[in-house]
Amino acid sequence: MVVKSNLRQARVVAAFSQEALAGRAGISRQAYAAVESGRSVPSTEVALRLARALETTVEALFSLPDEPAVTVQAELVGDAPIAAASRVQLTRVGRRLFARPLVGAAAVPHTLTSAEGVLLGVKGGIKGDKRRATVRLMDAETLRTPILVMAGCDPAVSLLIPGMRERGTRLVWAEEGSREALVTLASGEAHVAGCHLYDECSGRYNAPWVKRLVPFPCTVVRFAQWRQGLIVARGNPLRIAGIEGLARPGVRLVNRQEGSGSRVLLDRLLKREGIPQSALRGYERQVHGHLALAEVVASGLADAGIAVEAAARALGLDFVPLQEERYDLVVPNRFLDLPAVQILLESLRRPQVRGQVEALGGYDAAGMGDVAA
Numbered sequence: 001m002v003v004k005s006n007l008r009q010a011r012v013v014a015a016f017s018q019e020a021l022a023g024r025a026g027i028s029r030q031a032y033a034a035v036e037s038g039r040s041v042p043s044t045e046v047a048l049r050l051a052r053a054l055e056t057t058v059e060a061l062f063s064l065p066d067e068p069a070v071t072v073q074a075e076l077v078g079d080a081p082i083a084a085a086s087r088v089q090l091t092r093v094g095r096r097l098f099a100r101p102l103v104g105a106a107a108v109p110h111t112l113t114s115a116e117g118v119l120l121g122v123k124g125g126i127k128g129d130k131r132r133a134t135v136r137l138m139d140a141e142t143l144r145t146p147i148l149v150m151a152g153c154d155p156a157v158s159l160l161i162p163g164m165r166e167r168g169t170r171l172v173w174a175e176e177g178s179r180e181a182l183v184t185l186a187s188g189e190a191h192v193a194g195c196h197l198y199d200e201c202s203g204r205y206n207a208p209w210v211k212r213l214v215p216f217p218c219t220v221v222r223f224a225q226w227r228q229g230l231i232v233a234r235g236n237p238l239r240i241a242g243i244e245g246l247a248r249p250g251v252r253l254v255n256r257q258e259g260s261g262s263r264v265l266l267d268r269l270l271k272r273e274g275i276p277q278s279a280l281r282g283y284e285r286q287v288h289g290h291l292a293l294a295e296v297v298a299s300g301l302a303d304a305g306i307a308v309e310a311a312a313r314a315l316g317l318d319f320v321p322l323q324e325e326r327y328d329l330v331v332p333n334r335f336l337d338l339p340a341v342q343i344l345l346e347s348l349r350r351p352q353v354r355g356q357v358e359a360l361g362g363y364d365a366a367g368m369g370d371v372a373a
Contacts, residue, residue, distance in 0.1 A: 011054070179259035236320070254286075314360070
């Protein structure tokens with residue numbers, strides 16, 4: 001029997017060595033190594049032990065191979081070289097089916113966000129009072145549609161918008177760094193927050209930060225594991241191979257904002273390598289969002305910056321992996337029964353959504369929608 005395993009990714013994210021995880025699960029290191037490498041299919045008991053040791057489910061660690069994919073023939077738009085695994089947009093004009101590669105401008109379109117109203121006036125804001133706005137609605141039906149507000153930095157969240165719209169719910173994504181997203185959640189301005197924050201004291205992702213920043217009970221839901229690393233120009237002309245390359249003379253950095261998971265990762269790696277922040281040209285220059293950082297590198301205004309692999313692929317750039325991380329969604333317990341939240345959780349469990357996310361590159365969506373903590 002062939003079994004697909006996500007064991008290695010789960011172990012790396014949990015910061016266990018093979019020996020440590022094997023001991024935690026009560027099996028030998030040799031037996032564990034055979035399971036992780038795919039040379040051995042775990043018994044039910046071993047699979048349950050491993051899932052318990054990693055605080056996850058058996059389904060999140062092991063699965064059967066996917067069914068054969070359905071294929072179609074289409075005319076490729078453009079003549080630029082693209083990789084075999086590139087995402088494409090299928091369009092039909094008359095009887096002709098076209099495949100348009102989603103790379104560069106086609107992958108990251110610049111659009112204007114639609115508005116529901118026009119601001120007429122603002123009152124308050126004195127001595128700590130909240131400001132109150134008078135808004136003229138553009139459509140009286142606007143506020144009758146269920147709305148789910150999600151704060152976070154993962155650009156893959158935008159893939160959820162069409163499916164939730166079909167289910168009668170408007171997903172509003174507020175692009176914010178991980179720490180800022182949790183603060184937004186704590187202030188009651190969002191239903192869901194996304195984060196990828198590593199806690200050095202516990203060696204765990206996200207849950208310790210949730211306890212630290214959010215003053216009410218929450219449920220942590222798995223979104224995906226992703227690869228973060230250095231986004232560099234196509235072909236990596238400066239031959240930047242790791243974090244130490246950022247300190248070379250002439251290398252221009254573009255940074256993420258303070259409080260973002262990417263900024264936390266950069267600072268942690270600099271500390272580990274003994275590299276002062278002042279040694280990096282451009283450390284103080286910051287942008288908001290993974291795609292925004294990739295666009296700065298693509299424009300030639302910077303040589304490197306830390307972001308997710310999917311952002312590099314979207315802009316046709318090179319990527320130097322640094323860390324596998326867990327991106328989770330945080331939902332206040334009082335919102336769990338809301339229909340909009342239930343629609344979100346159902347969407348996360350759909351194989352089609354997981355496939356869309358993994359096709360971006362650098363994502364492992366096994367266990368998406370499962371409760372993590």
